[in-house]
Amino acid sequence: MSIEFTGTAVSPESTWLSSSDEFEIVEDLEDSDLTTAKKPDNFDDLTTTIVVGRLDKDPAGVAWLHDELKDITTKAIYIVDDVNAPLHLDRNKGREAMVYLKYIVEHYDKLSDVTIFFHSSRMAWHNNVLMNKDGAIMVNNLQRRHVVETGYFNMRCELYPGCPRWIKWNPTREENAVFPERTADLFSLKLWDQIFPNRTHDPVYLAQPCCSQFALSRDKIREVPLAQYERLRDWLFETDISDGYAGRIMEYVWHYLWLDKDEHCPPIPECYCKGFGLCLEPEKAKKVVHYSDLRQQMDEGMARIGDWDRAHCKQIPEGPDKRKCKEGNPNTPDFRKVQKEKGQLEGSLAQEMGILEP
Numbered sequence: 539m540s541i542e543f544t545g546t547a548v549s550p551e552s553t554w555l556s557s558s559d560e561f562e563i564v565e566d567l568e569d570s571d572l573t574t575a576k577k578p579d580n581f582d583d584l585t586t587t588i589v590v591g592r593l594d595k596d597p598a599g600v601a602w603l604h605d606e607l608k609d610i611t612t613k614a615i616y617i618v619d620d621v622n623a624p625l626h627l628d629r630n631k632g633r634e635a636m637v638y639l640k641y642i643v644e645h646y647d648k649l650s651d652v653t654i655f656f657h658s659s660r661m662a663w664h665n666n667v668l669m670n671k672d673g674a675i676m677v678n679n680l681q682r683r684h685v686v687e688t689g690y691f692n693m694r695c696e697l698y699p700g701c702p703r704w705i706k707w708n709p710t711r712e713e714n715a716v717f718p719e720r721t722a723d724l725f726s727l728k729l730w731d732q733i734f735p736n737r738t739h740d741p742v743y744l745a746q747p748c749c750s751q752f753a754l755s756r757d758k759i760r761e762v763p764l765a766q767y768e769r770l771r772d773w774l775f776e777t778d779i780s781d782g783y784a785g786r787i788m789e790y791v792w793h794y795l796w797l798d799k800d801e802h803c804p805p806i807p808e809c810y811c812k813g814f815g816l817c818l819e820p821e822k823a824k825k826v827v828h829y830s831d832l833r834q835q836m837d838e839g840m841a842r843i844g845d846w847d848r849a850h851c852k853q854i855p856e857g858p859d860k861r862k863c864k865e866g867n868p869n870t871p872d873f874r875k876v877q878k879e880k881g882q883l884e885g886s887l888a889q890e891m892g893i894l895e896p
Contacts (some may be wrong), residue, residue, distance in 0.1 A: 559809040584682050585650040587612040591637035594620045602660040606674040611650055614641055615658075633785030634750050639771040648762050652682045656693070656729035658752050664749040666695050667829060668810060679814045680753060689758030690796040694747040695810050698834040701803035704791050724779065724787055726896040733791070735772050736766075741800040746793040750785075758796055765794070797872040806830060 588610055592600050594617050603613055616637045623731055638655045654677060665671040669679070669721045674695055694700075706713045706722045708730075714723045722858045725744060730737065753830055770791075774784055793802040806827055811817035818826065 545841050556677045565737050572817070574609070584652055584655065584686065585611040586652045586682060587614055587650040588656055588677065589614045589616070589638060589656040590656050590658050591616040591618045591634055593618055594623075596658070598675050600658050603658075606660075606678070606749050608678050610677075629775050631725055631781050631784060632788060633781065635785050635788035636723075636771065636774050638750075639767055640773070642759060642767050643764065646760065646767070650761055651756055652753055653756070653759065654680065654693075654753045656795055657749075662749075664694060664751075666693075666810070666814075668815070668816060668826060676751075676814070679816065681813055682753075684812050685753045686755045689761075691753045692747050692793070692802065692804075692809075693751045693753060693813070694749060695806050695813070696830045696833065697747050697803055697806060698830050699837065700748040700790070701745045702801065703743040705743060707741045707744055707800075708888060721783065721786060724783060725790070726823055729787070731823075734794075735767075735769075735837065738798060741794060744789065744790045744794060745801040746805055747803070748789060750789045750792065752792060754796065762795060770795075 586609065588603065588607065590603060590613070593614060600615055603615065607613075617626070618637070620626060626668070627640060630636070634655070634657060641653075641655075651811060656673060656677065659674045661671055662673065663671065665673055666676055669675040680691075680693070705720055705725050706716075707725050708727045709722045709725075725738070730740065770788070774821075777784055779787070793799060807818050807823040810826070
């Protein structure tokens with residue numbers, strides 16, 4: 539059964555990070571130590587809903603949900619910018635978070651065994667590298683029995699960005715200045731009093747892999763009172779915080795909401811094996827972890843270069859040279875070395891995952 543809903547915008551799929559085809563691809567890894575992915579064997583007895591938001595102008599962008607997904611009981615596809623659609627939001631705010639919360643509030647008493655909350659784009663930079671960054675592969679290989687057993691499963695296995703110790707909760711000005719791009723100053727005691735007035739504890743750090751794609755069991759959703767979901771929904775609607783930043787806050791709230799934990803950063807090999815049936819031998823697992831480390835080095839290197847560029851560009855008078863400076867790309871030997879190694883590893887890892895089909 540397929541249901542077209544309406545709702546809110548999904549997270550943007552753009553990033554400065556180049557795709558693997560912009561790097562030299564070296565296919566030098568053997569697949570003899572790769573355990574064949576375990577075919578999910580629990581589709582027949584578990585009902586499953588996937589909840590997605592899309593723009594009205596992009597119906598073709600979600601064709602993969604209809605053409606590629608297997609054994610999905612219900613597809614709840616919210617159209618994000620059409621208030622006249624059959625189901626819609628009163629306000630398009632908070633990126634994918636409003637879609638997720640609206641669905642939960644309106645279906646709290648009629649949930650499937652498993653609910654998958656996902657973005658509309660099939661291919662995205664934040665999808666799992668060992669699954670060719672393909673959302674169809676991720677959804678179809680999801681071990682749904684594992685979701686029922688654990689309650690909450692973040693479908694991104696690579697830990698960076700988001701882990702470890704990502705957001706310093708209620709930071710001082712000095713603590714926020716360490717990683718200002720993480721906007722930890724948004725995660726204040728005042729905010730927590732608004733959205734979690736009945737909390738059991740205050741966090742120290744908030745951390746989980748980005749980017750708001752996860753699966754939940756019916757029981758886990760219902761462990762949280764309906765009033766809490768309504769409170770979060772109403773806060774998104776009423777807050778003066780902008781759409782993007784409100785969505786970013788929710789990105790690092792979900793695990794705290796359902797697990798009552800500050801940090802949720804499971805080992806990468808465990809996520810692939812238990813969550814998707816893709817179990818790796820130790821040497822291959824090390825390569826996957828190393829890839830995640832390289833990604834972090836690249837991002838942090840880019841941030842440092844960006845800080846230097848901004849300070850340097852300020853000193854240049856307005857004109858062509860200043861515009862060129864602002865548009866400049868990182869060009870240091872260390873950065874290029876990490877960038878090349880990351881690209882080579884990403885290409886070879888994705889290539890050897892050819893056993894996985896959408």
